[in-house]
Amino acid sequence: MTTLPDLVTDRLRLRQPAETDLEAMLTVFNDPVIAANTISIPHPYTRDDALGALEQFERWRREGVNRVFFIEDRATGALVGSASVEHKDPPGRGELGYVVGRAWRGRGYASEAARAIVRFAFDSLGLRLVTAHAMLHNPASVRVLEKLGMRAVGVIPDACRKDGESFDAHGFEITRDEWARLDAAQEHPA
Ligand SMILES: CC(C)(COP(=O)(O)OP(=O)(O)OC[C@H]1O[C@@H](n2cnc3c(N)ncnc32)[C@H](O)[C@@H]1OP(=O)(O)O)[C@@H](O)C(=O)NCCC(=O)NCCS
Structure with a gap:
């Protein structure tokens, strides 16, 4: 995959x-x-941080280890956040991530973007399992994952490391088969 496709x-x-x-x-x-709930976005967020992130996204994309998409509001063309799927060991697994800017929260954008990423992970990348982690102090992210239909797998000790410190996190996952059943049920509700 040379360039990322548009997911609309x-x-x-x-x-x-x-x-x-x-x-x-x-x-x-x-x-x-955002800084408090993600592992790699600092605050304050400087021009150098942004330039470094753009270079890293490009490198990850070329190496095929993490696909980071920017989320655009179709009505205005404004940048509202980012959503990603990072490939994990063993092969066939991906880790979902998302961020929505303060001005755009509470409209269901993270859920809509995350759904597109999960579909991309299964249909385009051929993954078999998508996982996600939300820090214990992040109920909004837990809610996004619940709304997506991901399965809660409990609190994972030391799930993320940030600035040399480990954090426990709520773990979620969904298999390709579970996603296919959910998708079918949404398209053909009983
Ligand atoms: C988490 C985040 C992505 C949510 O973005 P969003 O576009 O507002 O998400 P959505 O609107 O799709 O859904 C948010 C849900 O959380 C709920 N919610 C928000 N704050 C909440 C809180 N403090 N406690 C419980 N639920 C909360 C909302 O009501 C909504 O649920 P509902 O649709 O059932 O009402 C956004 O807050 C964010 O970017 N936070 C900082 C970065 C981050 O946490 N990224 C995720 C890392 S795992």
Whole structure:
């Protein structure tokens, strides 16, 4: 896969990040709440952080280890956040991630974007299991994962490391078969 495809949903377009996103990144990702709930986005979020992130996303994409999409609001073209699937060992597994900027929260955007990423992970990347972790102090992210239909697997000790410190996290997962059943039920409700 050379470039990322566009993933289009009702209200959003998930697309490859670009250098032209730099200014918008400085607003969307410069947020202590994002820094507190993710492992690699610092606060304050500087121009160098944004430039470094764009280079890293590109490197990850070329290596096929992590696909990071930017989320765009289709109605305005505004950058609203990011969503990703990182490949994990063993092969066939991916880890879901998402961030929505403060101004755009509470509209169901994270859930809509995450659903598109899970579909991409199973249908385009051929993965068999998608996992996700939400820090214990992040009920909004837990809710996103519940709404997606992912299965809670309990609290995972030392699930994430940030700045040399380990954090427990709520673990979630969904298999390709579980997703296919959910998808079929949503398309053909009883
Ligand atoms: C978590 C995050 C992505 C959610 O984005 P969003 O676009 O607002 O998410 P959605 O609107 O799709 O869903 C959020 C759900 O959480 C609920 N919620 C929000 N704050 C909550 C809280 N403090 N306690 C419980 N539920 C909460 C919302 O009501 C909504 O559920 P509902 O649709 O049943 O009402 C966003 O807050 C964010 O980017 N946070 C910082 C980064 C982060 O945490 N990323 C995830 C790392 S695992």
